[in-house]
Amino acid sequence: MAIKTRENDPRETPRYTLGRAAQYLGISPTTLRSWVAGRPYPARDGSRYFEPLITRPDSADTRCSFNNLVEAHVLRSLRTRHNVPMSAVRSALDFAESELRVERLLLSDDLRTAAGAVFLERLDQLIDLGRSGQLAIKELLQAHLQRIDRDFGGSPVRLFPVVAIRGLGGPKLIVIDPSISFGRPYIVGKGVRTSTIVERLDAGESRNEVAGDYGLEDREIDEAILYERAA
Numbered sequence: 001m002a003i004k005t006r007e008n009d010p011r012e013t014p015r016y017t018l019g020r021a022a023q024y025l026g027i028s029p030t031t032l033r034s035w036v037a038g039r040p041y042p043a044r045d046g047s048r049y050f051e052p053l054i055t056r057p058d059s060a061d062t063r064c065s066f067n068n069l070v071e072a073h074v075l076r077s078l079r080t081r082h083n084v085p086m087s088a089v090r091s092a093l094d095f096a097e098s099e100l101r102v103e104r105l106l107l108s109d110d111l112r113t114a115a116g117a118v119f120l121e122r123l124d125q126l127i128d129l130g131r132s133g134q135l136a137i138k139e140l141l142q143a144h145l146q147r148i149d150r151d152f153g154g155s156p157v158r159l160f161p162v163v164a165i166r167g168l169g170g171p172k173l174i175v176i177d178p179s180i181s182f183g184r185p186y187i188v189g190k191g192v193r194t195s196t197i198v199e200r201l202d203a204g205e206s207r208n209e210v211a212g213d214y215g216l217e218d219r220e221i222d223e224a225i226l227y228e229r230a231a
Contacts, residue, residue, distance in 0.1 A: 014063035066178035109154035
């Protein structure tokens with residue numbers, strides 16, 4: 001069996017435009033752009049530049065990979081209720097990675113354990129979250145991590161995006177898998193894209209017709225509609 005490298009691993013294939021990636025994750029395109037491309041910011045001596053928090057597979061290609069989606073999904077946990085400064089996140093990530101020698105910490109399952117504790121402790125030192133803030137961010141981070149499926153080596157293989165109206169505790173009926181449906185969101189166990197379901201309904205087809213063609217339950221159709229309409 002061929003060993004997956006950065007070049008032939010579908011998880012590292014550039015496939016999502018910034019707009020599409022932001023849509024799938026339910027975050028602002030401007031926010032995602034700053035995470036993957038960095039951004040200038042004003043300073044006393046003119047302007048400076050925030051380095052990206054997420055590295056795309058190909059610097060010449062503006063598209064994101066599946067792994068980039070996972071990284072952005074994890075970062076989303078720091079902005080759901082706390083608009084944590086990008087500079088603080090960058091410093092905390094650098095510190096945790098240098099202390100624990102974990103590459104691409106945002107992708108690592110180690111965030112559930114020691115690495116996550118080091119990262120959050122450093123973040124607290126930088127912006128003084130307070131005890132309530134520490135607990136809230138820890139719980140949000142863990143809730144986001146629970147929506148990622150991993151292989152035996154701990155690498156992400158599937159992402160269950162957050163349906164905005166359902167929140168983090170919503171059912172895992174929609175999944176993004178880089179090896180299925182070209183990495184586009186689809187209904188778990190059915191393989192039909194959420195966009196296809198909504199497009200057919202918008203074209204005038206009945207729910208029964210769409211459900212019958214793909215073997216869908218009402219709740220799966222509802223979830224596809226809520227996800228696509230919120231995106």
